[in-house]
Amino acid sequence: MExxxxxxxxxxxxxxxxxxxxxxxxxxxxxxxxKEVCSLAPNRTLCGQVLSSDLLTSPNATLKDLAIxxxxxxxxxxxxxxxxxxxxxxxxxxDPHIQQGLADCKETILDAExxxxxxxxxxxxxxxxxxxxxxxxxxxxxxxxDASIPGDDDVLSVKSAGFRKxxxxxISVIALLNNPAAKF
Ligand SMILES: *[C@@H]1O[C@H](CO)[C@@H](O)[C@H](O)[C@H]1NC(C)=O
Ligand SMILES: *[C@@H]1O[C@H](CO)[C@@H](O)[C@H](O)[C@H]1NC(C)=O
Ligand SMILES: *[C@@H]1O[C@H](CO)[C@@H](O)[C@H](O)[C@H]1NC(C)=O
Ligand SMILES: *[C@@H]1O[C@H](CO)[C@@H](O)[C@H](O)[C@H]1NC(C)=O
Numbered sequence: 001m002e003x004x005x006x007x008x009x010x011x012x013x014x015x016x017x018x019x020x021x022x023x024x025x026x027x028x029x030x031x032x033x034x035k036e037v038c039s040l041a042p043n044r045t046l047c048g049q050v051l052s053s054d055l056l057t058s059p060n061a062t063l064k065d066l067a068i069x070x071x072x073x074x075x076x077x078x079x080x081x082x083x084x085x086x087x088x089x090x091x092x093x094x095d096p097h098i099q100q101g102l103a104d105c106k107e108t109i110l111d112a113e114x115x116x117x118x119x120x121x122x123x124x125x126x127x128x129x130x131x132x133x134x135x136x137x138x139x140x141x142x143x144x145x146d147a148s149i150p151g152d153d154d155v156l157s158v159k160s161a162g163f164r165k166x167x168x169x170x171i172s173v174i175a176l177l178n179n180p181a182a183k184f
Contacts, residue, residue, distance in 0.1 A: 070170040101148025108141035
């Protein structure tokens with residue numbers, strides 16, 4: 001009888017442990033989550049800065065919040081590149097081929113920007129594929145811009161390299177969001 005009680009108690013304890021996974025892993029958000037997500041990033045400082053940049057949302061951010069924050073930062077960066085591109089298009093000293101490339105680049109950035117709000121909306125209702133499509137479109141746009149001016153140290157090459165880093169941060173956050181089992 002004694003041992004039956006022990007077995008029974010053991011089972012009850014076991015069920016309690018299974019039903020309540022370790023609370024810190026289930027509820028990690030905000031600063032702790034950012035630290036975990038960025039532990040895998042090529043540049044942890046940049047990753048931390050980007051994901052902490054939303055003063056309202058970052059302190060308690062979930063993985064989904066972080067995905068949205070990173071997309072918004074990347075989109076702002078793309079907009080800044082667009083401003084530079086427009087200025088270059090008006091530069092009469094540039095070769096017509098380069099200007100044509102810049103005009104194409106401007107169109108592709110505009111397309112990518114117009115997809116952003118759709119992407120964030122899709123993320124909010126847990127649709128998975130659209131975010132990747134936006135990132136792909138944005139990266140293709142930036143490549144077009146980068147390629148429109150030869151060389152690696154012109155203003156667009158430098159800025160598009162920065163933009164790619166930001167996209168990489170979004171890509172890794174979204175990968176974790178789509179596959180939480182891969183988390184840490
Ligand atoms: C990492 O990011 C920080 C902040 O943006 C920057 O100052 C630093 O130069 C970067 N480090 C590397 C190795 O790119
Ligand atoms: C974070 O969430 C906790 C509990 O949900 C709340 O008490 C706290 O005010 C929140 N902090 C921020 C900065 O929103
Ligand atoms: C774009 O991102 C890069 C970091 O990768 C940063 O150096 C640059 O200042 C950003 N530009 C804007 C306008 O946010
Ligand atoms: C982006 O990530 C890919 C693969 O994860 C890596 O090969 C590439 O160097 C990264 N690019 C930047 C600019 O960080």
